[in-house]
Amino acid sequence: APQQPGASRLDDIIQRGELRVCSTGDYRPFTYRDATGAWSGIDIDMAHDLAGKLGVKATIVPSTWKTLVTDFDARCDIAVGGVSITLERAKQAFFSTSYVVDGKTPITRCENAARFQTLQQIDRPGVRAIVNPGGTNEQFAKQHLKQATIVEHPDNNTIFQQVLDGRADLMMTDAAETRWQSKQHPELCSVHPEQPFTFTEKAYLLPKGDVVFQQWVNQWLNLALHDGTYARISRPWIG
Numbered sequence: 001a002p003q004q005p006g007a008s009r010l011d012d013i014i015q016r017g018e019l020r021v022c023s024t025g026d027y028r029p030f031t032y033r034d035a036t037g038a039w040s041g042i043d044i045d046m047a048h049d050l051a052g053k054l055g056v057k058a059t060i061v062p063s064t065w066k067t068l069v070t071d072f073d074a075r076c077d078i079a080v081g082g083v084s085i086t087l088e089r090a091k092q093a094f095f096s097t098s099y100v101v102d103g104k105t106p107i108t109r110c111e112n113a114a115r116f117q118t119l120q121q122i123d124r125p126g127v128r129a130i131v132n133p134g135g136t137n138e139q140f141a142k143q144h145l146k147q148a149t150i151v152e153h154p155d156n157n158t159i160f161q162q163v164l165d166g167r168a169d170l171m172m173t174d175a176a177e178t179r180w181q182s183k184q185h186p187e188l189c190s191v192h193p194e195q196p197f198t199f200t201e202k203a204y205l206l207p208k209g210d211v212v213f214q215q216w217v218n219q220w221l222n223l224a225l226h227d228g229t230y231a232r233i234s235r236p237w238i239g
């Protein structure tokens with residue numbers, strides 16, 4: 001519905017006493033939902049910090065990469081969890097300012113790392129690149145891989161095991177994820193995460209048109225990035 005003059009979700013959230021946060025729960029270090037349903041991750045903790053500073057509690061609502069932009073409109077006040085700013089998404093929702101720069105880079109079994117340094121080396125017949133559907137990874141793979149085989153795997157929580165088990169040769173995903181996953185799985189190597197193929201910024205997804213709420217979130221985020229809040233929250237995940 002169009003916004004009433006002066007009306008903002010900011011007031012609704014405070015009156016409700018609850019910030020509804022959509023997240024996919026499948027993308028460490030940003031968002032994770034374990035088998036018991038417990039949530040963790042940098043952006044989950046950031047959402048709790050945001051809620052605390054609004055004086056309300058956060059409720060995390062499960063979502064998917066395919067539906068994040070639309071889901072969030074109906075069920076959530078904000079969507080978090082390593083969401084990349086894209087111009088396509090920006091047609092349907094607002095973004096906060098960004099908090100991390102990232103980009104696509106390969107992760108592969110370490111013995112293969114030397115073979116998959118460039119997109120040219122990767123886009124060859126016989127190379128199997130695994131991809132999770134619905135996000136920017138899928139877009140990137142489809143745009144750049146014409147000769148290689150794209151293997152779709154719907155569950156991002158088990159996708160790295162597929163690479164480990166040799167069911168795929170590599171995955172191309174954001175460097176923050178390749179760093180985290182290669183720490184968990186020492187047999188997997190992140191290929192030049194400091195020089196990714198793309199430039200991406202991570203930000204929080206917000207309701208389209210609500211500049212009052214967007215402005216408040218941007219002020220909160222700017223403070224959190226400078227007063228040590230973000231550093232404290234991200235340190236356990238990224239060292």
Ligand SMILES: O=C(O)C(=O)C[C@]1(C(=O)O)C=C[C@@H](O)C=C1
Nearest residue numbers: 027082083084135136137138173
């Ligand atoms: O779509 C995005 O914005 C993301 O960054 C999410 C995305 C993806 O690109 O598919 C990134 C890494 C994870 O492996 C899962 C999802």
